[in-house]
Amino acid sequence: MHLGLEGRTAIVCASSRGLGRACAMELARAGCRVVINGRNAETLARTAEEIRAETGAEVIAVAADVGTSEGQDALLAAVPEVDILVNNNGGPPLRDFRQIDREAMLAGVTANMVTPIELVQRVIDGMVARRFGRIVNITSASVKMPLSGLDLSSGARIGLTGFLAGVARSVAHANVTINFLLPGAFDTRRLQSGQEAASQRRGVDVETIRDERRQEIPARRFGEAAEFGTACAFLCSAQAGYITGQSLLIDGGAYQGVL
Incomplete structure (x- = not known):
């Protein structure tokens, strides 16, 4: 399928490896200029070269912690405008909820709820003005099926989903969509x-x-990372403009509910 993304600019957070890398690869393959991000400059540079070699796309590597204002500034300074934002970040480690102190709770909420919201705040008005924008938030299957030990991760990601649900409806008229990808066991x-x-x-x-x-x-x-990246690219496509505020669970059928 032709995704209609040639010439678009995408920022993919936490994309030096794993699911973020797969999303960046598929967006580059679709014709986007892609800004990739990670905290390890060496790993990030290697990923950038691999994506360039496979797709021929322009790939800009920004080594930064997007959880900080400085990191966000560096990411957004890399390109003049952003058409696509893929929010991604690692979740807190598996831990009994009794062991999570206030500092750990605040860190988890900052990484998995506050940071993606801050990035959305910084790019969304430009998307509205240009009448095109795609925001995809990578959360977790635990949003639909919370798991013991991942309580902090589930809570923060559910909070992000609820916060942006209303935002998604407020910008849909401008061909700006906000959706969520919920990976299971990849x-x-x-x-x-x-x-x-x-x-x-x-x-x-x-x-x-x-x-x-x-x-x-x-x-x-x-799951294979490449099939997750393909799903992300579709949600970013020109054809996906009528899909917004949705949570797409990709887990091989592990979640047994109907909603």
Whole structure:
């Protein structure tokens, strides 16, 4: 499908690897100029070269922490205007809610709710003025199906979803959309590190842990980053202008509800 994104400018946060990288790759493939972001300059530079080599797109690497005002300034200074914003950030680690103190709670809410809202605030008026904008927020399947131990992550991401739900309706008239992608178990470094920790904790090999997890998913496999990136690119496309305020769950059927 032709996505109608040639010449558009996209910012993809936390995109040096994993799902963010996959989103950046597909937007570049669709003809966007892409600003990628991460805190490790070496990893980010390598990712930028890989995306350029595969797509031929213009890729601008900005090593910065978008949770800070300085990091946001650097990201937005890289291009004159932003047509597409993909908000992404790692979530707080797995932890019993009793162990989460006030400082940790504030840090989690800042990273997974406040920071993406701040970036939306900074780009949305320009999108409205130009009559085109696509904002995609990568949250988590735990927004639909909260998991014990991920309470802080779930709470912050649910807060982001609720906050931007009304904003999405207020700008829809200007061909600006705001949507949410909710990944389930994708075979990324984050998933693998969790499985390695479970392996050590239980004293069984990693492949046993992986097999057990796969059996919990109706698709009987983990998601691939590339298919997540493709879904993101579609929500950013010209054809997706009538989709807004929606949460798209991509989890291989693991969530068993109907809403």
